[in-house]
Amino acid sequence: MMCATTTRAIPFDACALDGVDVANSTFLRVSSKDKSYRLILAYVANHLASTSDHRSFEVRTGKKKTQRSNLDDSSDGEEGASIVLAGFGLHTFTWQYHTLQCLRQSVGKPVGTYQNVVRFENIVLVTRHLNAETTLHSFVDAVVAAAEATSNGFFSIYRWSFCDGSWTEVQTHQRRPLDSVVLPRQMKESLIDDVEDFLTDNCRAFYAAHGIPYKRGYLFHGVPGSGKTSLIQAIATHCNRNVCMLQITHPNLNDTYLRSILDELPPRSVLVLEDIDAAFTRDRKPKMENSGLTFSGLLNALDGLEFQDGHILVMTTNFRHQLDDALIRNGRIDVQVEFSYTTSDQMADMFLQFYPSETRERGRDFATALVTALCPDRRLTTARLQHYFVTHRRSTADEAIANVGAWPKRWMFAEAG
Structure with missing residues (x-):
C-alpha cells in the first residue's frame, strides 16, 4: 500500500524550496511508513544531478550486502556494510531523462510511543512542470520494482522491524537453485508442481470466479536440520519472489498489529512464520507471558482481507503434534510437507x-x-x-x-x- 499523495497544494514550508517556481510545479508526498521511502532516499543519494549543491547524507549500517540497482548500471553490487541515504533538505537528482527534486523534511515534534521516540518525517518529490503526476508516480513505481526484483542472481530477505514499524530488508542472498536442495525427489517435485500451479493465471482466475481468497499455505514440519529453510529459499528463487520473516512471538505483537503487518506485506512475497509451535499451546494459550496476540487474533489475521493478494505462506515447526488443529486446517494450510532424516x-x-x-x-x-x-x-x-x-x-x-x-x-x- 503506497502512502503517496500527489498535490497542487504546498506540503512544505515554502522557504524549503527557495528558487523553485512552486506555482508551476507538481508535488508528490511520500510517508516515511511507505515501503518506497528508504528506496527513494537511496536512489536519490546515488543519482544527484551535477547542478545539485546539496550534500546531506545519512548512513544506515547492518546490511549484509549492497544490492545492484536494476534502474541502471551505476552500482557495483559489491559486498558492503552500509547504505547511503539522502539526508534532510532539498536534493536535485536525475531519473531517466527527467531532472527531479526531493525534499526530505521533519513533520512536527518528536513523539513518544510504547516502543521508542519517533520523529515523523516525509519526502516531497518535485517536478518543475504542471500536471506531471504520472512522471512522479512512475519514478516511485520504478524504484520499488527494482528493489523487489530478484534478478541479477539475488533475492531479498525482509524482517518486520518492531522499532521502525515497517518491513526492512535485512539480507540479500544468492538465488538458490532447486537442484541444490537435496530432498526426496517425489516430495520436492510434488511441492514445486503445487506452487507453480497456484501461481498460474488460470488458478488466479479460478479463485476469483469462486470467491476464494487467492493465497496458498504450507506447513513444513519435521526434524531440525532437514532442509526446511533451504527449501523456502529455493521456492522464493524459483518463483521470483522475496522472503518475509515475521517473529510471531515478539512481545509487542497483538491482534491489531498483526493485521496491520500483513496489510503492509510487500507484493510477491513468501511469508514465513518460523517455529509456529512457540506461539500457542494446543489448548490455545499463549506460551509467552504477557503476550498481546491471541489465538483467535492469529487465525483472523491469516483469514482476513489483508492476506489475499497471491501471497505464499509457510509455517515451520519441529513439533507438529503441538499445533492446534484449527491453525492447520484446510484453507489456512493447504499442503503439509514432512521433513525426515536423510534417506x-x-x-x-x-x-x-x-x-x-x-x-x-x-x-x-x-x-x-x-x-x-x-x-x-x-x-x-x-x-x-x-x-x-x-x-x-x-x-x-x-x-x-x-x-x-x-x-x-x-x-x-x-x-x-
Missing part, C-alpha cells in the same frame, strides 16, 4: 552435489558405506551430512567414500562426551 537416495544425491563429475553408481557406493557405518538407532540429518562434505572439502571422491565409514563414530563419540 540413502539423498546421501547419494548429496555426494553427487559435491562431486558432480562422479557417476550415480559412485553415489550409491558412498550411501552404502555410510548406511553400513550408522548404528541402527542413529539417523542422519541433511545438515549433518552437509557438514561432512564441508569438513572434507579437500578430499577426493575416493577419499570421501573411504573415510565416511569412520565418521559416524567420531560425531557420536563427540555427542556422548
